[in-house]
Amino acid sequence: MGWNGSCVHTGKKIRFCLKTEKGLWVMKHTAIGILGAATLGFMASAASATTLDTVKAKGFIQCGVSTGLAGFSAPDDKGDWQGIDADFCRAVAAAVFGDGTKVKFTPLSAKERFTALQSGEVDILSRNTTWTINRDTALGLNFVGTTYYDGQGFMINAKKLPGVNSALQLSGAAVCVQSGTTTELNLADYFKANKMEYNPVVFEKLEEVNAAYDAGRCDVYTTDQSGLYGIRLTLGSPADHVVLPEIISKEPLGPAVRQGDDQWYHIVKWTYFALLDAEELGITKANVDEMKNSASPEIKRVLGQEADTKIGTDLGVSNDWVVNIVKAVGNYGEMFDRNVGSGSPLKIARGINALWTKGGLQYAPPIR
Amino acid sequence: MASQEVLREESSRASFINDPKVRSLFFQTLVVIVLFGSVWWIVQNVIDNLQRLHIASGFGFLKGRAGFDISDTPIAYTSDSTYGRAIVVGLINTIIVAVAGIITATIIGFVIGIGRLSHNWLIQKICTVYVEVFRNIPPLLVIFFWYSGVLAVLPAPRDSYHLPFGSFLNQRGFYFPRPVWGEGSWLIFVALLVGIAMAWFVARTARQRQMATGQQFPVLWTSVALIVGLPLLAYVLSGFPLSFDLPKQSTFNLTGGFQVKPEFLSLYLALSCYTAAFIAEIVRAGIRGVSKGQTEAAAALGLRSGSILRLVVVPQAMRIVIPPLTSQYLNLTKNSSLAIAIGYPDLTATAGTVLNQTGQAVEGVLIMMIAYLILSLVTSAVMNVVNARMALVER
Numbered sequence: 157m158g159w160n161g162s163c164v165h166t167g168k169k170i171r172f173c174l175k176t177e178k179g180l181w182v183m184k185h186t187a188i189g190i191l192g193a194a195t196l197g198f199m200a201s202a203a204s205a206t207t208l209d210t211v212k213a214k215g216f217i218q219c220g221v222s223t224g225l226a227g228f229s230a231p232d233d234k235g236d237w238q239g240i241d242a243d244f245c246r247a248v249a250a251a252v253f254g255d256g257t258k259v260k261f262t263p264l265s266a267k268e269r270f271t272a273l274q275s276g277e278v279d280i281l282s283r284n285t286t287w288t289i290n291r292d293t294a295l296g297l298n299f300v301g302t303t304y305y306d307g308q309g310f311m312i313n314a315k316k317l318p319g320v321n322s323a324l325q326l327s328g329a330a331v332c333v334q335s336g337t338t339t340e341l342n343l344a345d346y347f348k349a350n351k352m353e354y355n356p357v358v359f360e361k362l363e364e365v366n367a368a369y370d371a372g373r374c375d376v377y378t379t380d381q382s383g384l385y386g387i388r389l390t391l392g393s394p395a396d397h398v399v400l401p402e403i404i405s406k407e408p409l410g411p412a413v414r415q416g417d418d419q420w421y422h423i424v425k426w427t428y429f430a431l432l433d434a435e436e437l438g439i440t441k442a443n444v445d446e447m448k449n450s451a452s453p454e455i456k457r458v459l460g461q462e463a464d465t466k467i468g469t470d471l472g473v474s475n476d477w478v479v480n481i482v483k484a485v486g487n488y489g490e491m492f493d494r495n496v497g498s499g500s501p502l503k504i505a506r507g508i509n510a511l512w513t514k515g516g517l518q519y520a521p522p523i524r
Numbered sequence: 525m526a527s528q529e530v531l532r533e534e535s536s537r538a539s540f541i542n543d544p545k546v547r548s549l550f551f552q553t554l555v556v557i558v559l560f561g562s563v564w565w566i567v568q569n570v571i572d573n574l575q576r577l578h579i580a581s582g583f584g585f586l587k588g589r590a591g592f593d594i595s596d597t598p599i600a601y602t603s604d605s606t607y608g609r610a611i612v613v614g615l616i617n618t619i620i621v622a623v624a625g626i627i628t629a630t631i632i633g634f635v636i637g638i639g640r641l642s643h644n645w646l647i648q649k650i651c652t653v654y655v656e657v658f659r660n661i662p663p664l665l666v667i668f669f670w671y672s673g674v675l676a677v678l679p680a681p682r683d684s685y686h687l688p689f690g691s692f693l694n695q696r697g698f699y700f701p702r703p704v705w706g707e708g709s710w711l712i713f714v715a716l717l718v719g720i721a722m723a724w725f726v727a728r729t730a731r732q733r734q735m736a737t738g739q740q741f742p743v744l745w746t747s748v749a750l751i752v753g754l755p756l757l758a759y760v761l762s763g764f765p766l767s768f769d770l771p772k773q774s775t776f777n778l779t780g781g782f783q784v785k786p787e788f789l790s791l792y793l794a795l796s797c798y799t800a801a802f803i804a805e806i807v808r809a810g811i812r813g814v815s816k817g818q819t820e821a822a823a824a825l826g827l828r829s830g831s832i833l834r835l836v837v838v839p840q841a842m843r844i845v846i847p848p849l850t851s852q853y854l855n856l857t858k859n860s861s862l863a864i865a866i867g868y869p870d871l872t873a874t875a876g877t878v879l880n881q882t883g884q885a886v887e888g889v890l891i892m893m894i895a896y897l898i899l900s901l902v903t904s905a906v907m908n909v910v911n912a913r914m915a916l917v918e919r
Contacts, residue, residue, distance in 0.1 A: 267880045274577060274885070294884035296579035316680065317776070329776040330696060335873065336880030341591045344603035355777070356593045360865040360876070368867070371676045372695055373786070415578045467847045 183265075207280040207413070207420035208252070208472050211279055216258045219245035220278035223263040223362055227460065227496040227504070228284045228409075229337035237261045240495045241282040243485045244303055244411055248280060248427045249479040256484025265361050267336040270295050273304035273414060279425055283413040284380065286338045296413045302412075305508045305517055308342050308404035309381035313389065313415075315396040317375060323402040327352035332365050332374035333522035334358070339379050366390060382408045385502050418471050426471060430478045432520035433458055436511055441486040444479055456524045467523060478523070528910035565801035570886055585882045587613070587734045592877060596785060607878045615895055621792055621870065622857040622899070627676065628796035629856060630849075633803025638833070640808050658801035664857050670790035671866045672822045676784075681777050692778055698789060699771035702782040706765035715758035716751070774893045787868035791860065799856045805877030806848045810841035843913045854900050861896075871895055 211217055215488035221229035223240055229241040263279050273281040274296060285291075287299040288467035310323045310331075320326070323346075331342050335358045347354045357374040359365045369377040369393050377384065381403060388394045411428070413421050419516075434440075437455050439447050448461050459466055468475035485491050492509065493499045510516025540546050570761045574581045586608035591601050639651035658666065676695060681683065684694035691700040724748070731739035759766065771781030807853055814837050822836040823829075863870040871892060879888030 267876055270880065270883050271885045273577060291883070293578075294580040298576040318891070320775075325897070326776075328774055328779065335592075335867075335877045340593075340877070341603075344591055344593045348603060354593075356595045357867060358595060358873070358877075359868065360864055360873070364867065367672075369670075372680050373676070393678075416576060 172520045174315070176395055196383050196457045207279055208423065211228040211252060211420075215253075215278065216260050217249045217252065218278045219248075219259050219261050219506045220264045220272050220281040220283050220433045221245070221261050221493060222268055223265055223423050225284060225362060225383055226389055227260070227382065227500060228386070229263075229282070234268055238495065240303060240378040240491055241284060241411070241490050243495065244428070244431075244458050245486045247431060247481045247491075249475050250484035251423060251427050251482040252338060254474060254476075254480045256480075265336075267360055269298065273297065273412065276306050276414070277463045280411050280413055281422070284383065284409045285412060286380075287340060287408045287412075289307070291412070296415045298415050299410050299412045300421065301428045302410045302517075303428060304382065304408075305383050306380040307382055308378060308405040308407055309403055310400040311369075311377045311384045311397055312331075312375060312400065313372075313396050314398045316372070316428040321398075321400070323404070324352075326351060326353070326354065326376055330357050330374040331378055332354040332357045332359070332369045333378050335360050337379075338405070338407065342377055346404045348411070362373045362387075368508055382496060382502070382504060385504060386496075389501055409522045422472060423472055427481060429520035430458070430481050431485075431491065431524065432511065432518055433523050434478060434482050435489040436513060436520070439478075439482055441482055441490060444482045448479065452523075453471050454522075532888070542908055567728050572885070580882070580884060581886065582751070585878075585887070585889055588883075590878070593882065595867075596788065596869050598761045605871075607882065610878055611871070611875050611891060611895075613867055614871040617869055617874075618857070618860055618863075618871040618895075621788065621795065621860050621863070621868070624792050625795040625799065625856050625860070626853050628792070629799040629803055629852070631799035632796060634807050636800060636804035637807025638811070640804065643812055655801045655804050658797050659805070663794065663798045664862050664865060667790055667794040667862055667866060668740060671786065675790055676787040682773070684778065690768065690781075692771055695786065696776070697783050697785040698782050699778050699781045700768045701768035702780070704767045704769050706767060708762040709765040711758040711762045712755045712766070715754040719751040719754035720755075723750045726750070726849055785868075787863070787866050790866060791863050791868050791870075795859055797854050799852050802852050802855075803849065806852065807847055809880070810843075810845035811837055813844045814840045839914075843916060846907060846911045848912055850904055850911075853907065856918070857899055858896060859904060 161445050170264070174294055205213075209444050219242070221237060221239075224230045225239070227239050229237055229239040231236045240407075242259075242261065245259045249258045250256040252258075262272065264272050264278070264281075264283060269283055269285065270291070281297070282303075284304070285299075286306075287302060291297050310326065312320055312326075314320075314359050319406060323497065327347075331343060333343055333356060340356075340358065343356070354376075355374075357368060359368060364378075365377070366387055368374060369387075377387065379387070381399060384399045388399070390395050391397060413422060413424050437447075437458060438451075439459070444459070447455055450456060450459075453462070456462055457465065457467070458478050460478065463476050468477045471477070474480070479515040486494070489506075489511070492506065496502045496504045497506065506514075506516060508517045509517065533724055571581070573829060589603075589605050590605055590610045591609050592610070594601055594610060596617055597613055598620060599609075601613050608833060636651045636654055639647050640655065642648045642651070649831050671868075675866075678693060678695040681694050684692040684699075687693055689701065691698065691825055712824055726746050730743045734740055734839050738892055767778050771778040771783075778800065818836055818840065822832040861872040862872055864873045864876065867873070875892045875895075879885055884886070890905075
């Protein structure tokens, strides 16, 4: 039991919050879906405050992350959250507060994540979540961009299943998958399209899927390919497992915010663009202070060194927001290398996640 | 009586604010207004907030294509079926595990409960340990115990345990041959029905004869002979129409036959074992609640101990047992929602997936709550009927 903001954690999923907003005592009782039902019922008139004001008032950003996916969001041995998704929230905190540490992380299962964002439990959902039209419209979310271009793949235990080297040989297999994901839907589509049978073994939490696959409850593990590489590292004997070559879907993973607050949407979206622009301009964690005195007007403008600049204040943050972001987490390339790329145990190549100038898909509009 | 009349006269003379009738009416009306007002306020808020956040609402989503598969489908279901059907599949899975669990828990519970009253030291202690162990562990841990502790350590499909009658046991579940009914097998079913009907008739006649003459008739063995013998005879006469689909080894799993998955098995075993501990205590209390004089009187009549239990003690104990038993059945049904932890596709799991894929949390939770409410009310209603029949009939 402990205090987290104004909430008392009394158990695994049950949480009582008492807030005074506009003199109204608001009581929240959350448990997976009831979270949405209850908070939507009680949150009444608290809506008029903008997310930025609320965040500034409480002094930190509440960031929804996964329950533990190496490279994206997973606690390290000290309990600090590491990964691209966790760092992205730090970047937003750096833009808002000038301090990348002002983030609190809420681990969410795939099933809990949207309700948590909709009901205001978290301010940003940065949790390897696929951008789809349904989520942008019917779920009332706004995706800000694609921090990682991924695709769904399959992993098998090559030692137990010698001779299987294509996903098309998987007919009749038991497949482990996490419930409430696009993965679950793509899996059904792929096997149906290829006229193959399978036996779904569905769990709610990533750890449960990992444990079931490791124990041999299923033959195949399917999720985003980046995830498969990360999960392979956590298995009993990683060398026994191979990721099959087929990629069966497009999985653009990115952070999302609630609809109806354009200012907050812009801050989060431009934090992402700033990370990309910084990489494109060669601004790194190490040289950001020197770069402030750069001769290039573009770099000076991005770093808020232009005379009478209003770029940052118009966005709702300070003018040196990009400096703060880069000081906190580095540019996009540094973030990638540190968490999933060459500087990490995952060793994933930049591939389509390279900048557009290097043949990849990462492209940001100019900051001017 | 007299004092009440005096009071009433006094109050009618006093101001109508002090009239207890008016007061009680006023406060009851106030409570109703506040209650409905708050409900209306909450509903209105939900609607406003959903619209403000641009979240889709309404129950139209139930007709949409589900797009995901479910591992246990008692009724026909594919990813092309609707969200509504996915929820129904989950509901049926919940009912299956609840009914199977209730039956097993009742049997284990009665055996353990009676065992705790046994004069045999060993039986009594074993039953006590059982009750104390399962009653004091949270049901979720019992489920994990069966799932991770017992079933997960079974061998992989390639090295399955071979059991008698072509059955297999491995970490993917329990496989046994599925009967394939050939032509003319209807005769077997007819014979079975005839056998049951005849057994019932024999039992009735035997009881009437015993009432009239005191002579007993071996009802049990006659019934077994009728219920098993007649279908067997029909099987031979119709030319052996029954064959079996045996489980066979294929690339990944065993195929063919009938598979009971470990998710179902562990949930079913855990709920049965856990609830049985409570039922055992209820049964023990019920038997203890029957006056000792009843047992002594029955013994004085020359009944054997088995007959005393069956004819004198248990029928009276049932009156005490049934009401709390109903609560245990309701608990078991509701505890089945813990299935989500091990991935058994019950109502909570499938409705939860639907909720997540459509994002309609309010509707999804409402459907789940109403479904569990109806299940529980039906269970209570059935148990109330049983209770009414068992209750003491006063003449």
